[in-house]
Amino acid sequence: xxxxxxxxxxxxxxxxxxxxxxxxxxxxxxxxxxxxxxxxxxxxxxxxxxxxxxxxxxxxxxxxxxxxxxxxxxxxxxxxxxxxxxxxxxxxxxxxxxxxxxxxxxxxxxxxxxxxxxxxxxxxxxxxxxxxxxxxxxxxxxxxxxxxxxxxxxxxxxxxxxxxxxxxxxxxxxxxxxxxxxxxxxxxxxxxxxxxxxxxxxxxxxxxxxxxxxxxxxxxxxxxxxxxxxxxxxxxxxxxxxxxxxxxxxxxxxxxxxxxxxxxxxxxxxxxxxxxxxxxxxxxxxxxxxxxxxxxxxxxxxxxxxxxxxxxxxxxxxxxxxxxxxxxxxxxxxxxxxxxxxxxxxxxxxxxxxxxxxxxxxxxxxxxxxxxxxxxxxxxxxxxxxxxxxxxxxxxxxxxxxxxxxxxxxxxxxxxxxxxxxxxxxxxxxxxxxxxxxxxxxxxxxxxxxxxxxxxxxxxxxxxxxxxxxxxxxxxxxxxxxxxxxxxxxxxxxxxxxxxxxxxxxxxxxxxxxxxxxxxxxxxxxxxxxxxxxxxxxxxxxxxxxxxxxxxxxxxxxxxxxxxxxxxxxxxxxxxxxxxxxxxxxxxxxxxxxxxxxxxxxxxxxxxxxxxxxxxxxxxxxxxxxxxxxxxxxxxxxxxxxxxxxxxxxxxxxxxxxxxxxxxxxxxxxxxxxxxxxxxxxxxxxxxxxxxxxxxxxxxxxxxxxxxxxxxxxxxxxxxxxx
Ligand code: ADP
Ligand code: MG
Numbered sequence: 001x002x003x004x005x006x007x008x009x010x011x012x013x014x015x016x017x018x019x020x021x022x023x024x025x026x027x028x029x030x031x032x033x034x035x036x037x038x039x040x041x042x043x044x045x046x047x048x049x050x051x052x053x054x055x056x057x058x059x060x061x062x063x064x065x066x067x068x069x070x071x072x073x074x075x076x077x078x079x080x081x082x083x084x085x086x087x088x089x090x091x092x093x094x095x096x097x098x099x100x101x102x103x104x105x106x107x108x109x110x111x112x113x114x115x116x117x118x119x120x121x122x123x124x125x126x127x128x129x130x131x132x133x134x135x136x137x138x139x140x141x142x143x144x145x146x147x148x149x150x151x152x153x154x155x156x157x158x159x160x161x162x163x164x165x166x167x168x169x170x171x172x173x174x175x176x177x178x179x180x181x182x183x184x185x186x187x188x189x190x191x192x193x194x195x196x197x198x199x200x201x202x203x204x205x206x207x208x209x210x211x212x213x214x215x216x217x218x219x220x221x222x223x224x225x226x227x228x229x230x231x232x233x234x235x236x237x238x239x240x241x242x243x244x245x246x247x248x249x250x251x252x253x254x255x256x257x258x259x260x261x262x263x264x265x266x267x268x269x270x271x272x273x274x275x276x277x278x279x280x281x282x283x284x285x286x287x288x289x290x291x292x293x294x295x296x297x298x299x300x301x302x303x304x305x306x307x308x309x310x311x312x313x314x315x316x317x318x319x320x321x322x323x324x325x326x327x328x329x330x331x332x333x334x335x336x337x338x339x340x341x342x343x344x345x346x347x348x349x350x351x352x353x354x355x356x357x358x359x360x361x362x363x364x365x366x367x368x369x370x371x372x373x374x375x376x377x378x379x380x381x382x383x384x385x386x387x388x389x390x391x392x393x394x395x396x397x398x399x400x401x402x403x404x405x406x407x408x409x410x411x412x413x414x415x416x417x418x419x420x421x422x423x424x425x426x427x428x429x430x431x432x433x434x435x436x437x438x439x440x441x442x443x444x445x446x447x448x449x450x451x452x453x454x455x456x457x458x459x460x461x462x463x464x465x466x467x468x469x470x471x472x473x474x475x476x477x478x479x480x481x482x483x484x485x486x487x488x489x490x491x492x493x494x495x496x497x498x499x500x501x502x503x504x505x506x507x508x509x510x511x512x513x514x515x516x517x518x519x520x521x522x523x524x525x526x527x528x529x530x531x532x533x534x535x536x537x538x539x540x541x542x543x544x545x546x547x548x549x550x551x552x553x554x555x556x557x558x559x560x561x562x563x564x565x566x567x568x569x570x571x572x573x574x575x576x577x578x579x580x581x582x583x584x585x586x587x588x589x590x591x592x593x594x595x596x597x598x599x600x601x602x603x604x605x606x607x608x609x610x611x612x613x614x615x616x617x618x619x620x621x622x623x624x625x626x627x628x629x630x631x632x633x634x635x636x637x638x639x640x641x642x643x644x645x646x647x648x649x650x651x652x653x654x655x656x657x658x659x660x661x662x663x664x665x666x667x668x669x670x671x672x673x674x675x676x677x678x679x680x681x682x683x684x685x686x687x688x689x690x691x692x693x694x695x696x697x698x699x700x701x702x703x704x705x706x707x708x709x710x711x712x713x714x715x716x717x718x719x720x721x722x723x
Contacts, residue, residue, distance in 0.1 A: 185486065196213055238338065382533070618699045622702045
């Protein structure tokens with residue numbers, strides 16, 4: 001191997017992972033939530049009346065009373081100082097999809113040269129970061145560059161440990177001066193409220209008066225890759241774009257070296273134990289999975305929580321993983337497709353609606369009454385996903401997820417629902433029975449029959465469906481590993497709000513007309529299933545026939561981000577989000593523009609990197625080898641020996657392709673910069689990405705030809721198998 005790579009391999013082999021600071025007697029329960037300003041801590045530290053007021057705020061999701069805020073702030077500060085915090089930070093979630101923080105010191109200088117630890121209620125509930133560097137899609141002019149952050153009381157504050165000093169972190173919304181959302185948290189909270197209001201209307205019809213606030217639950221399963229830092233640092237593409245822009249597939253692809261599976265390298269186990277411990281301290285209930293699909297790929301699934309808390313925890317989980325991986329001499333890759341030809345990474349979003357009193361409303365009960373309620377909620381999901389599949393698609397759209405969706409390893413870009421045979425059969429019966437109002441043999445009539453036993457975790461779980469019923473919840477499998485779960489949760493909540501509103505309104509009207517409740521439910525379900533049943537697909541989503549059939553069913557197939565983004569600004573979407581108070585038209589427009597901006601930025605960075613690496617790394621290696629071969633031919637000819645020109649020719653052809661590809665790419669990049677908006681994004685997709693691919697193909701061919709000692713980029717085999 002080449003010197004750089006050889007050195008990296010040697011370094012990896014001699015690497016000694018850090019010792020994990022486990023106290024042998026430590027019980028997981030002892031550290032769980034130890035760095036969280038939880039309700040428990042508040043109860044101990046706050047006057048009773050203040051604590052009660054906080055609970056009320058959480059239950060009703062209203063803003064914190066200023067007097068209460070002062071008391072909470074003071075208790076929070078004392079607690080944080082005891083935990084060694086020197087600073088506090090409002091943590092927010094801008095539209096880049098990353099996590100941002102505004103840090104401030106607890107210490108305020110007081111005239112006489114000393115400092116006083118101060119932290120008022122106002123500082124707790126409101127921050128004012130100068131936020132002009134965050135994308136806003138035209139929502140903020142530079143003269144009003146300030147953004148405002150405010151604590152989401154439902155998401156607890158926590159202390160983040162750092163060798164340079166601990167920080168009290170406060171999860172916040174991030175809004176413009178005019179109150180418009182600049183972040184991912186604000187719409188989660190708004191949409192959760194909208195969904196809850198209509199879910200509660202439906203529940204009321206089923207006799208549940210005065211229920212505890214309904215919320216949406218989210219349990220994200222996160223896939224990721226680990227790569228040794230030595231290789232990572234020798235790959236400018238991984239370093240700057242998070243994915244490899246070059247690299248020939250390993251000889252046997254992903255199934256090569258089968259014995260690797262099952263055996264997790266010791267240092268990875270150490271990393272997993274360390275991350276779990278850090279997550280536990282932060283009150284994130286996460287359990288590692290060892291069921292990696294690709295070499296170097298792993299998975300972790302935290303327990304489900306309320307959507308707003310779950311998405312904050314998800315962001316914190318990613319930050320923690322990156323930091324702990326570095327500590328263990330590795331890099332954690334969350335990109336959806338870091339390695340071409342190797343399975344990509346997703347983030348399955350398991351969701352349900354309910355509360356602690358009623359549990360998940362997506363659990364089929366044992367009695368007809370419970371069944372009917374379950375079937376209404378289930379039908380609402382069917383209506384929502386059918387009517388607004390395009391919005392679900394756009395909620396997972398990104399340049400990086402485009403490499404994964406529909407690539408025969410992840411669900412296709414067509415949004416359909418998998419119900420499983422049993423539940424699909426139930427809805428089939430409803431479709432027939434409701435029309436005649438007569439109970440045919442074996443036909444399910446609401447209020448009479450109980451559901452057949454639905455298996456909770458059916459063995460034949462359809463992995464190819466983007467939206468699957470899994471016994472007590474739905475699992476949305478299209479989200480990418482890099483993205484926030486907030487965006488899909490906002491869409492799910494909002495489209496559920498619309499569907500539940502429809503159900504409640506229809507049933508309320510029927511009752512007002514004197515229709516029997518069970519008949520009204522039966523009629524509602526029958527209508528929904530006949531209007532929206534086309535979205536149910538229990539077959540193989542990876543098959544070649546499915547896109548054709550889906551088209552006949554009228555389902556959208558928005559293959560790329562560029563196809564999907566305009567969904568955000570369709571009349572239908574603007575009306576939907578406005579009706580349920582989640583986004584106004586300006587906010588929708590801003591999200592659309594940020595989506596395009598992010599897409600162009602990602603492709604632009606990758607294109608420039610491809611050009612640079614192709615020109616300064618790949619081409620020189622290839623030319624050196626070509627020269628060596630040419631010298632060999634010349635020397636042999638001079639010596640009167642028959643020279644082999646075949647190898648020289650074999651190398652020269654892809655070198656010519658590489659040169660031509662680089663020239664094409666340079667002009668494509670140039671042309672892209674002359675465009676803007678959707679035109680630029682479309683051009684990036686149709687011209688720049690293919691030009692990058694042409695460069696890559698020539699380079700990958702050369703990787704298989706050029707002498708190994710002249711090739712300086714770590715290979716797929718090295719990155720994926722040496723840990
Ligand atoms: P599996 O391994 O079968 O996919 P798990 O039970 O391990 O399922 O759950 C996967 C994820 O789904 C976890 O994050 C889990 O907390 C979440 N989950 C389980 N039940 C629910 C529910 N009712 N609502 C939302 N998420 C749930
Ligand atoms: Mg799952």
